[in-house]
Amino acid sequence: MAKTVLVTTTINGESTEFLCKPRESLLEILRDTLGMTGSKEGCNNGNCGACTVLIDGLPVDSCLVLGVEVEGVEITTIEGIADVGQLDPVQDCFLEGAALQCGICTPGFIVTARALLDKKPDADEQTIRFDLSGNLCRCTGYDKIVRAIQAVQESN
Amino acid sequence: MSSGNGNYRVLGTRPRRHDGAEKVTGSAIYANDVQLPGLLTGFVLRSPHPHARIRSIDTSEAEATEGVFAVISGEDFPEVADKVADLGEGSVNLSHLSGNVMAKEKVLYKGHAVAAVAAVNIHVAEEAASKIKIDYEVLPSVTWVLDAMADDAPLLHENLCTDHMGEKDEKPSNTAVHMHFEKGNVEEGFAAADVIVEREFKTATVHQGYIEPHVSVADWTTSGRLKIWTATQGAFTARQQTAEILQIPISDVVVTPCEIGGGFGGKIAVYVEPVTALLSKKSGRPVRISMTRAGVFEGTGPTPGSFMRVKIGATSDGKLVAGEAWLAYDAGAYPGGMIGPGCMCVFSCYDIEHAVVDGYDVCMNKPHTQAYRAPGATQVAFACEQVVDEIAEQLGICKLEIRQLNAAKEGMRRVDGPVYPRIGLVECLDAVAQSKHWKSPLEGENRGRGIAAGFWFGCGLKSSVSASVNHDGTVNLTEGSPDIGGTRTSIAMQLAEVLGIDTFDVIPQVVDTDSVGYTDVTGGSRVTFATGLAAYEAGLDLQQQMVGRAADLWECSADDISVVEGEFKGPGKSASFKELAQELFKDGEPLVARASVAPDCATNGFAVHIADVEVDPETGKVTILRYTAIQDAGKAIHPSYVEGQMQGGAVQGIGWALNEEYFFNENDTMDNASFLDYRMPTMLDVPMIDTIIVEAANPDHPYGVRGVGEPPIVPPPAAIANAISEATTTRFYELPMSPPKVWKGLSETS
Numbered sequence: 001m002a003k004t005v006l007v008t009t010t011i012n013g014e015s016t017e018f019l020c021k022p023r024e025s026l027l028e029i030l031r032d033t034l035g036m037t038g039s040k041e042g043c044n045n046g047n048c049g050a051c052t053v054l055i056d057g058l059p060v061d062s063c064l065v066l067g068v069e070v071e072g073v074e075i076t077t078i079e080g081i082a083d084v085g086q087l088d089p090v091q092d093c094f095l096e097g098a099a100l101q102c103g104i105c106t107p108g109f110i111v112t113a114r115a116l117l118d119k120k121p122d123a124d125e126q127t128i129r130f131d132l133s134g135n136l137c138r139c140t141g142y143d144k145i146v147r148a149i150q151a152v153q154e155s156n
Numbered sequence: 157m158s159s160g161n162g163n164y165r166v167l168g169t170r171p172r173r174h175d176g177a178e179k180v181t182g183s184a185i186y187a188n189d190v191q192l193p194g195l196l197t198g199f200v201l202r203s204p205h206p207h208a209r210i211r212s213i214d215t216s217e218a219e220a221t222e223g224v225f226a227v228i229s230g231e232d233f234p235e236v237a238d239k240v241a242d243l244g245e246g247s248v249n250l251s252h253l254s255g256n257v258m259a260k261e262k263v264l265y266k267g268h269a270v271a272a273v274a275a276v277n278i279h280v281a282e283e284a285a286s287k288i289k290i291d292y293e294v295l296p297s298v299t300w301v302l303d304a305m306a307d308d309a310p311l312l313h314e315n316l317c318t319d320h321m322g323e324k325d326e327k328p329s330n331t332a333v334h335m336h337f338e339k340g341n342v343e344e345g346f347a348a349a350d351v352i353v354e355r356e357f358k359t360a361t362v363h364q365g366y367i368e369p370h371v372s373v374a375d376w377t378t379s380g381r382l383k384i385w386t387a388t389q390g391a392f393t394a395r396q397q398t399a400e401i402l403q404i405p406i407s408d409v410v411v412t413p414c415e416i417g418g419g420f421g422g423k424i425a426v427y428v429e430p431v432t433a434l435l436s437k438k439s440g441r442p443v444r445i446s447m448t449r450a451g452v453f454e455g456t457g458p459t460p461g462s463f464m465r466v467k468i469g470a471t472s473d474g475k476l477v478a479g480e481a482w483l484a485y486d487a488g489a490y491p492g493g494m495i496g497p498g499c500m501c502v503f504s505c506y507d508i509e510h511a512v513v514d515g516y517d518v519c520m521n522k523p524h525t526q527a528y529r530a531p532g533a534t535q536v537a538f539a540c541e542q543v544v545d546e547i548a549e550q551l552g553i554c555k556l557e558i559r560q561l562n563a564a565k566e567g568m569r570r571v572d573g574p575v576y577p578r579i580g581l582v583e584c585l586d587a588v589a590q591s592k593h594w595k596s597p598l599e600g601e602n603r604g605r606g607i608a609a610g611f612w613f614g615c616g617l618k619s620s621v622s623a624s625v626n627h628d629g630t631v632n633l634t635e636g637s638p639d640i641g642g643t644r645t646s647i648a649m650q651l652a653e654v655l656g657i658d659t660f661d662v663i664p665q666v667v668d669t670d671s672v673g674y675t676d677v678t679g680g681s682r683v684t685f686a687t688g689l690a691a692y693e694a695g696l697d698l699q700q701q702m703v704g705r706a707a708d709l710w711e712c713s714a715d716d717i718s719v720v721e722g723e724f725k726g727p728g729k730s731a732s733f734k735e736l737a738q739e740l741f742k743d744g745e746p747l748v749a750r751a752s753v754a755p756d757c758a759t760n761g762f763a764v765h766i767a768d769v770e771v772d773p774e775t776g777k778v779t780i781l782r783y784t785a786i787q788d789a790g791k792a793i794h795p796s797y798v799e800g801q802m803q804g805g806a807v808q809g810i811g812w813a814l815n816e817e818y819f820f821n822e823n824d825t826m827d828n829a830s831f832l833d834y835r836m837p838t839m840l841d842v843p844m845i846d847t848i849i850v851e852a853a854n855p856d857h858p859y860g861v862r863g864v865g866e867p868p869i870v871p872p873p874a875a876i877a878n879a880i881s882e883a884t885t886t887r888f889y890e891l892p893m894s895p896p897k898v899w900k901g902l903s904e905t906s
Contacts, residue, residue, distance in 0.1 A: 023279060032277075037189035038182020040417070042367040043449040047831035050367055078182035091180040095172045098796035101641040101804065103179035104368040104417025110180060133840040136831060138365050138418050139641065140800055141807030142839040 009070045011036075012080025020067035027051045027062040030077060038078035038107050042136070049135035052108035053077045057119075059112045061134075078107035081114055089152045090114050099148035101139035109135050113149050121153065165721065166653045167859060170796045173645040174664055175415070187371035187387040187414040188446050195373070196225055198435050198445035199281035200428065201271040201288055202455055203263035206521040206824040207297035207310060210261060210270065214289040218273055221287065223280035225439035229271040229288075230260035232434050234403040241400055248425075252490035254401045256524050257430050263292070264312055264489035265521050266825040267454025269427075274435040274443045297521040297824040301463050301484045304330045304520035312489065312519045332491030333517040335499050337571045345478025345510030349469025353546045354480075357539040359873075359891040360817035361461040361486065364528045365808070365836050368417020369452045374432035375442040382433050384411045388426075389419040389638055390677030391669045397426045402433060412668040413638040420808070421527025422457055424677050453829035457526025458818065459534075460486035460493050466502065466539040474553045476544070476562045479503045479511040479571075485532065487517045488524040494532030497613075500572045501870070502536035504611040505581060505762070506544070506562045511571040521824055527679065529805060530612040530866035534812060534873060538891060541608040541874035545881065555878070556594070559609060559764075560585045574758070580788030580852030580862075581609065581762040587848050593766050593784040602771045603781065604882025609764045610870025614863030615680030616755030616856075619687040620673025623651065623694040624748040627741035629734025631655065631698070633664045636675030637687045641804075641865070642797040643678065649793050650688040650859065654695035656722020657733050673752050681863025684793055685759050685854075690751045692858055697749035705740050705747075706731070757856045763787040763867035765806060767875040771883045773906075776899025778814055778880060784846040785871075790854035790862030802868045803845040809872025811837045815894050 008017050011034070018033050027044075030036045030053070039062055042050035046064040053062045054076035082088040090113050093099070100106045109132065116123060116131050123131065128149055129142075137145065178184035215227040236254040240247050254260075258269045271288050275281035296310040303309055309330055318325040320334045346352060372386040382404070388394040391413040399406040416423065428445040435443040447455070462485045469478040481502045487493035499515040548558040563581045570576070588594050588607060598605050621635045633651055637643060648662035655662075675687065699719055707714040710726045717726045722733045731739065740747060768782040785802040792798040815835045819827040828834050853860030873891055880898070881887045886905045890897065 021279075028278075031188075035191065037185075040182075040186070040368070041188060041446065042369070042417075043831050045449065045830060045832075047449075048367055082181070087177070087180065094180050095176040098170065098173070098642065098794075098800055100176075100179055101797075101800055102366075102368070102416060102418045103175075103184060104186065104366075106179055107182040129839045133838040136367055136836060136838060138367050138420075138808065138836065139804045141803035141805075141845050142837075142842060143803045143845045144796070144800060146839065146844070 005068050007067055007071050009072065010074045012076060022066065022068050024067045025063050026065040026067055026070055029067040030062060036077055036079055040104050040107060049108045049112065050105050052111045052135065054111060054115055057115060059115045078111055081110060088114060089155060093148040093151040097144050097148040097151055099140065099144040105135060105137045109145060117152060121156065164653055166649050166659055167791065167793050168795060170794060171645065171659045173642045174648065175639065175644060184415045186368060186417055187373060187385055190373050190385045190414065192373065192375060192442040194441045196274040196276065196439060196441045196443045197278045197281055198272055198274045198432055198443045199278060199285050200269050200431065200445060200451060201285040202451060203259065203266060203268040203270050205263060205292055205294050206266045207295040208263050208292040209295065210259065210263065211291040211293055213271065215271065217287040218284040221284040223276040224273055224284045225441060226274040226435045227271065228434045228438060230258045233258055233401065236401060236403065248492060250400050253397060256490055257401055257427060265523050267451065267523060269455060272431045272435060274439050299520050299522055299820045299824045301461060301486055301518050301520065304518050305484060305516065312521065316491065316519065330519040331516050332487055332519060333495065335495060335515040337499055337513040339569060339571050340510030342478050342480055342510045342512045346469045348471065349477050350472040351547055351550050352467065352469040353543050354465065354467035355543055355889055357464040357889045359462045359535045359538060361458045361522060362812050362816045363453055363458040363834065364420040364422035366418030366420060366422060369447040369449060370423065370427050370456060371444065371446040372428045372432045373442060373444040374429065374436040376433050376436040377440055377442065380408065382409045384409065384429055385414050386411060386429055387416045387423055388413050389423045389679050391636060392674055393424060393677055394426055394429055395669045398429045398433065401430045410668055410670045413666060416638050416640055419640055420529045421531060421679055424679060425457060425526055427456060449831065450829040453834060454826055455523055457488065457524050459528035459531060460525045462486065462535045464535065464539045466543050468543045468547060470547045470551065472551060474551055474558045474561050476506050476508045477510065479508045481513045483536065484516040484518055486522060486525055487519050488522045489519065490524045491517055491519060493517045493525045494527065498532035498536050500570065500613065501533040501611055502540055503571055505564055505609040507564055507568045513571050529808065529869045533610060533612055533870045534809065537608060537610045537870045538873045538877060542877055542887060545878045555607060556585065556588055576760060578852065578855050579760045579762060580850050583850045583852045584762050584764045584786050584788055587786045587850050588764050588766060591784060591848060593782060593846065598768050602773060602883050603768065604879045605766065605768050606875045606878025606882055607764060607766050608871040608874035608878060609762065610867055612681060612761050612866040612870060614685065614759030614761050615682040616686055616757050617676035617680065617682055618752065618754045619675045619690045620752040621687065621690040621694050622672065622748065622750040623698055624746065625698065625737050627738050629737040630661045630663055633662050633691060634667055634672050635664060635687055636667060636672040637683045638678045639666055640678055641800060642794065643683045646684045646793040646797060647688050647691045651691040651695045654692050655699060655733060656719065681759065681761060681865040685857055685861045685863050686753055686755055688861060689755060689857060690753045693751035693753065694749045697751060698747060701747055701749065702736055702740065705744060706736060709739065755856060759790065759854055759862040761788060761862050761864060761867040763871055765871040765875040767879045769876060769879040769883055771880055771898065773902050776895035776902065778893060778898060780810060780843055783843060784848065785868055786848040786850060787864060787867055788850040788852050788862060789864045790857065791851055791860035792849050793861060795849060798849055798864050799847045801864045802847045805868025806845050806872055807837050807842050809869045810842055810876065812891065813873035813876040813893055815892050817892050
């Protein structure tokens with residue numbers, strides 16, 4: 001039987017320890033071990049982006065990262081995008097612009113969009129669409145999501 | 157009822173949705189987020205063969221695996237009578253439903269569930285499932301609808317004989333049903349035509365593609381009652397189906413509809429609810445199953461693929477005079493596909509005097525088809541709208557004008573019987589003519605513009621709500637319609653409007669089957685219409701109670717009290733809603749109202765879309781340059797959510813048009829069961845989707861609401877095919893019009 005590994009990492013600014021088997025994905029750890037169910041499972045093989053988290057500021061599909069790989073990194077999940085009791089401007093603009101319908105893809109989009117805007121605050125529409133093409137949405141047709149991200153840019 | 161025009165305080169505004177904060181922070185509870193003590197994880201084992209008899213199943217090794225708490229197979233399910241049950245929206249044969257949940261004697265498609273394991277985690281469950289030994293006798297299989305209709309086709313059900321409008325054939329067949337509809341005299345009609353166009357079409361199997369897979373949690377361990385938390389479009393139908401499959405009273409089952417990650421019609425039939433229930437009973441623990449993505453593609457209902465032949469005749473002035481349609485639709489593994497709506501919708505946009513429609517529901521070795529947003533309508537629109545375009549071309553008439561000339565109007569009888577009341581297709585076509593998109597010229601090589609119309613009837617069906625006034629003047633609204641796209645807010649807005657209070661003074665809750673009266677599914681474009689109607693009526697009830705109580709308080713007659721924008725005014729007295737609520741709390745009965753509705757009508761939603769495309773002849777890639785969706789919403793309660801339905805449906809239709817299909821290989825199994833190769837549109841594949849909301853008020857709703865969810869998926873493949881034809885002078889009669897097919901088609905015609 002595979003050895004249980006102790007991993008020490010930082011999640012949403014807090015030092016966190018967990019035990020896992022080598023085969024467990026970061027998504028499983030977040031959801032099942034740590035009870036952080038904000039990151040969603042849509043496909044479990046890196047094709048839909050519903051599980052997106054930031055690792056050292058970069059968006060990744062957490063279903064494609066193993067728990068044992070996150071030793072010593074800084075992870076940001078949807079739960080940590082904004083401070084307690086606050087909404088990040090991306091979250092605010094998604095709500096104002098009705099950029100969600102069923103909401104299952106929304107955490108993944110918000111995390112990816114936050115990282116995009118931090119890196120490329122003046123991204124044009126084509127760049128927004130290209131950089132977010134790894135996040136699938138089946139409900140909205142993407143129009144209001146793009147506009148919500150542009151609204152964040154306009155408010156800055 | 158009133159025609160719904162006039163100035164509204166709340167309707168037409170764009171408030172944030174009540175459940176918005178939870179959804180953008182990741183704290184909303186979907187079925188996969190439910191946490192229960194001792195929860196086990198289940199995994200479903202699926203058939204590797206498209207058609208086979210199950211000779212034996214040996215689960216002993218799986219059961220003996222450490223960490224496994226229960227293993228079940230079809231043998232654990234009770235025998236269910238071969239009878240048809242009414243599920244509210246449509247009916248189903250219960251033994252077919254049960255067989256689809258878990259196979260008993262035969263597997264009918266690759267991916268058909270055959271067994272399930274509950275274990276401490278998904279990895280143990282999967283490993284144990286691989287140890288289940290099943291002896292299959294492989295049988296020949298068939299996956300193309302015309303092959304399945306052939307006399308020598310492998311038969312899925314030995315006792316299935318074709319039902320020809322009530323009369324059954326004697327010889328067994330894969331064709332379950334033949335429907336026939338007629339109006340006028342087609343021979344006369346075609347004889348009078350100056351131009352006749354007849355074409356054949358094929359469409360591939362496509363899936364609803366919701367990002368959240370099917371997920372259910374079942375706890376059947378204490379008290380004898382089965383508790384289910386599930387991703388469902390209808391808690392009441394999930395309860396009924398589960399109870400029937402397990403052969404237990406429905407009152408033994410309580411279903412909580414969790415927040416749901418998309419449905420589009422695919423989360424109405426149950427799949428894992430009964431499986432988790434039996435695993436829970438056997439293991440003594442609650443059990444959750446979240447389907448794998450491959451399981452979703454291979455094991456849950458896609459929409460029918462089809463073969464269609466459509467023929468339309470017109471006189472030289474552009475009047476369509478005769479129509480004939482021959483439609484063969486996949487039912488998948490069991491009878492009961494979408495051929496009925498296909499027959500209804502094929503000519504539904506046009507006033508054609510003479511028409512005949514024959515439709516066939518055909519079984520084959522594919523997953524059992526389920527509703528996918530206006531089920532059956534997109535396929536026939538792809539056919540009819542191209543034939544109409546070709547007629548316009550042959551007569552030299554503008555493609556918009558031919559549609560305006562023949563547009564369905566109030567008083568027209570559809571080929572399947574119903575007569576249209578007030579509808580808004582003409583207004584939609586006028587809006588096309590007035591639109592910026594239509595008026596802007598499209599220039600450049602390999603570019604073209606296409607338009608297409610579409611129709612969906614939109615259900616009424618049953619909804620129940622209750623409303624109770626809190627003494628701070630807010631109102632709790634309890635309803636049973638799972639909120640997939642913001643409906644708790646659009647329903648709350650209707651209650652707020654009638655009471656004259658603020659949207660956020662209404663607190664909507666979607667509750668379980670123990671807590672609210674029977675409510676039909678969130679589907680059929682019915683929720684804002686029907687549950688909204690119930691909320692409106694509950695509001696009238698509340699208002700009437702408050703007027704009566706105010707009359708007692710103010711010692712006057714109820715007739716002397718009027719309510720204006722939420723303000724109660726009596727002789728020399730007045731009070732706001734909040735003030736009165738506070739006052740009435742001091743003495744007397746709590747203010748509670750209820751309403752239940754079952755409107756027996758359709759809301760008749762029409763849509764017309766405009767697509768500008770550019771085709772690359774070297775790669776066959778079609779780029780959507782510009783897209784406008786126009787639709788009659790009757791009355792847009794929350795315009796952002798109406799626009800959202802239009803945009804979402806349009807993009808699903810774009811995917812259906814340009815890339816989505818199930819690739820079946822020579823073994824009749826699906827080669828592309830993942831989001832990588834079942835290629836749905838990403839943000840990069842589509843432009844902004846412009847929307848124009850037309851409001852031709854629905855006479856059957858106090859605010860004029862029509863269902864909007866389904867019509868927007870109907871026109872896109874047709875509009876895009878018409879655009880490609882303009883761009884390249886080549887027509888494509890098969891879906892999807894994916895790059896290899898477009899490239900091949902263009903090379904052949906050049």
